[in-house]
Amino acid sequence: MTTPADGPPLEDQIAQWRMYLRRRTAINDPDVDELEGHLRDQLAALTDAGLARDEAFLVAVKRMGNLDALSREFAREHSERLWKQLVITPAADEAGSSRRAEAIVVLSLAVAAALAVKAPALFGLRLSPDQEVPPFYFRNASLFVFPLLAVYFMWKRRWNAVSGLWLVLPFAAGAVFANVFPWETVAVDNAPKGRDTEVLTMLHLPIALWMAVGVAYVRGRWFDDGGRMNFVRFSGELAIYYVLIALGGGVLTLFTMMMFQAIDINAGWFVGPWLLPCGAAAAIIIGSWLVEAKQSVIENMAPVLTRLFTPLFTLLLLAFLATMAWTGSPINVKREVLIGFDLLLALVVGLVLYAASARDPQAPPDFFDGLQLLLVVSALVVDGVALAAIAARISEFGVTPNRVAALGENLILLGNLSWSAWLYACFLRHQGSFAALERWQVAYLPVYSAWAALVVVTFPPLFGYR
Amino acid sequence: MDMSKDLVAASATPLVLAILAEGDSYGYAIIKRVNELSGGHLRWTDGMLYPVLHRLERQGHVAAKWRESENGRKRKYYRITKAGRAQLATQQRQWRVVDDTLRGIWMKARTA
Numbered sequence: 001m002t003t004p005a006d007g008p009p010l011e012d013q014i015a016q017w018r019m020y021l022r023r024r025t026a027i028n029d030p031d032v033d034e035l036e037g038h039l040r041d042q043l044a045a046l047t048d049a050g051l052a053r054d055e056a057f058l059v060a061v062k063r064m065g066n067l068d069a070l071s072r073e074f075a076r077e078h079s080e081r082l083w084k085q086l087v088i089t090p091a092a093d094e095a096g097s098s099r100r101a102e103a104i105v106v107l108s109l110a111v112a113a114a115l116a117v118k119a120p121a122l123f124g125l126r127l128s129p130d131q132e133v134p135p136f137y138f139r140n141a142s143l144f145v146f147p148l149l150a151v152y153f154m155w156k157r158r159w160n161a162v163s164g165l166w167l168v169l170p171f172a173a174g175a176v177f178a179n180v181f182p183w184e185t186v187a188v189d190n191a192p193k194g195r196d197t198e199v200l201t202m203l204h205l206p207i208a209l210w211m212a213v214g215v216a217y218v219r220g221r222w223f224d225d226g227g228r229m230n231f232v233r234f235s236g237e238l239a240i241y242y243v244l245i246a247l248g249g250g251v252l253t254l255f256t257m258m259m260f261q262a263i264d265i266n267a268g269w270f271v272g273p274w275l276l277p278c279g280a281a282a283a284i285i286i287g288s289w290l291v292e293a294k295q296s297v298i299e300n301m302a303p304v305l306t307r308l309f310t311p312l313f314t315l316l317l318l319a320f321l322a323t324m325a326w327t328g329s330p331i332n333v334k335r336e337v338l339i340g341f342d343l344l345l346a347l348v349v350g351l352v353l354y355a356a357s358a359r360d361p362q363a364p365p366d367f368f369d370g371l372q373l374l375l376v377v378s379a380l381v382v383d384g385v386a387l388a389a390i391a392a393r394i395s396e397f398g399v400t401p402n403r404v405a406a407l408g409e410n411l412i413l414l415g416n417l418s419w420s421a422w423l424y425a426c427f428l429r430h431q432g433s434f435a436a437l438e439r440w441q442v443a444y445l446p447v448y449s450a451w452a453a454l455v456v457v458t459f460p461p462l463f464g465y466r
Numbered sequence: 467m468d469m470s471k472d473l474v475a476a477s478a479t480p481l482v483l484a485i486l487a488e489g490d491s492y493g494y495a496i497i498k499r500v501n502e503l504s505g506g507h508l509r510w511t512d513g514m515l516y517p518v519l520h521r522l523e524r525q526g527h528v529a530a531k532w533r534e535s536e537n538g539r540k541r542k543y544y545r546i547t548k549a550g551r552a553q554l555a556t557q558q559r560q561w562r563v564v565d566d567t568l569r570g571i572w573m574k575a576r577t578a
Contacts, residue, residue: 030532031516034493034542037535038512041494044537065511073517077524 010053014039020067026075039064102289105155109148110285114278116144127273135185135198137277139178142206145284147171150216152285156292157219170212174205174456181460196401197460204405204452210235211449228442233357234291236302241287249279303358307368310351310375317378324385331389338406341386345413348379352420353441361435365428373424376417383414401463405455412451416444469508478510478518480557486528486546487554492535493519493542519544527553 014036021032039060046056064070075081117137121127125134150171154164183198214222214231221227253271260267324331331337355372387410423440426432485491485499493515500508522528527550535541546554 030542031520033540034516035513037492037539037541038494038497038516040539042512063512065513069511070513073514074520077517077521 010043010057013054013057017061024067024071024074026071026078026081028078028081031074035064102156106152106285106289109152110282113145113148113281113285116148117277117281118274121273127277128269135183135202136179138202139198139205140175141202142209143171143175143178145281146206146209146213149285149288150213152288153213153216153219157216159216159219167212167216170209174209177201177456178205181465183460183465196466197463198465200401200405200459201456204455207452208449208456211446214445228445229357229438232353232442232445233300233302234288236354236357237291237294237300238284238287240301240305241290242283245283245287246280249276249283252279300358302354306351306354306358310355310368310371313348313351314371314375314378317375317382321378321381331386337386338390338403338410341383342406342409342413345379345383345410345417348375349413349416349420352376352417356434356438356441359434359438361433361438363434365430365434369424369428369434373421373428376421376424380414380417380421383410383417387414401459401466405459408451408455412447416441416447474508474510477508478515479522480554480561481508482515482518482522483527483546483550483554483557486544487551490543490545492544496544522550525553526550 017039018032018036021027021035022029027035042060042063043053043056046059047053051059120136120140125136127133127137150167153159154167178201181197181201183195214228217231217234218224218227253275256267256271256275352372352375355368419440420437423432423437427434427437481500481503482496485496485503488499491499493512496519497510497512497515500510519528519530523530523544527547528544529547530542530544532540533543
């Protein structure tokens, strides 16, 4: 028998048919093998009956049935596969060996992160269940894990070692500025308490170093906006996975305590100094791996939550403004009020960012975009009212590192949201594209890190390490 | 003759079980046997047989094993189990009732 001159050879056609089948989640590899066997038997019978090979192929595929109907039937019989795909099975086209290699790398890095948390104990900085955690651990929290996470992405994105060495710089700098300043440890009720600027370092260093992780994540695609947006998506998904893992870890911890209590053994020495810190560190690596493995499989959660909460937060802000206007009660400026409004603005920026991450930039404006603009504008108004109230009394407060940091952050977020509101308005009036808003958001990302780095580097000496 | 989908689906289980009761077999051969038995009147879409076989396997009515076939390829062979034979007997009784009932009313219609 000869292969006809026109059309691809039979084996290619079969391979292609196999590929179409394999894309259906409900049909797994053994099923495809079985169906291919059937197809080949059918082909053999048809060619024996005198059909040309390509005719036989057409007839055999036709008799096999419509792929959609077929995969529906398989899905009905194997409905569990539709779910497992979301939870366990990695992408189908990935080779088994590379999957295993990745699992080994990830598990090693997770163990390394857990050990990194325990390493300071070798130098006398112990974690113990009856004592407060030394501030050293909080200052360096991000340094235990983020470098290892960067290593994971460098391995995964196949960085070459030389350009990878540049990434050592931010982490080394972070380690220096987290530990070089002479904060005195104050003891309150025998428990060490961080100084103000020390606490600021604890809060800002992770934000600054997260950008270094981002550089490892995007690998040279930093200035393609898609790269940074992907990192934003990754960050959101990681946060969600991390919360889920933490919930599971909490249950594990409770059971550990409860069960050992039942036999009169206090497991506190294990849970406090070992299980919690090591688990918290390792979970970041594991969570990142899950996000990487799932990105093509599961619908991203962060945009879903954004859709859910954007209307609710808009409602809250409008109700707040309406109530304030109705009752005329001014904002009661207390110590923490500025930080509260910072968090509100950060949340609104997050909602805008994740709404943008899930949106098709080509699509025309819809109702949800109007809602976003309403959210941003009402957040701006609320923040403006709060800032005015604070400004009126700023002299009473005096300058403290916390207030300067909070004010700086407020202005940075305000800047972002004001321009976002403008871009949204242009977009809604069909005078601009959504892509401009997306570009603005990702272009703004380094500002957060730069400010955080500024706080870490300059605030302690500026405010005399208080 | 175009058979209704429901009827084809309903008859699939007893047919497959009955064919396997004749001896172990595999998908393609089962389809061929159905064709022979029905004189070509009962046409299944080939692929649809496999979800049926997998369901019977899950229910424990048949057992499956991958074996080398005569042409050297791997092939999944199905064998009827004890539970499958019991199921086949039940189905036979049920179909006989349907058959008898229909026959009864159609005979009456013809003689009336």
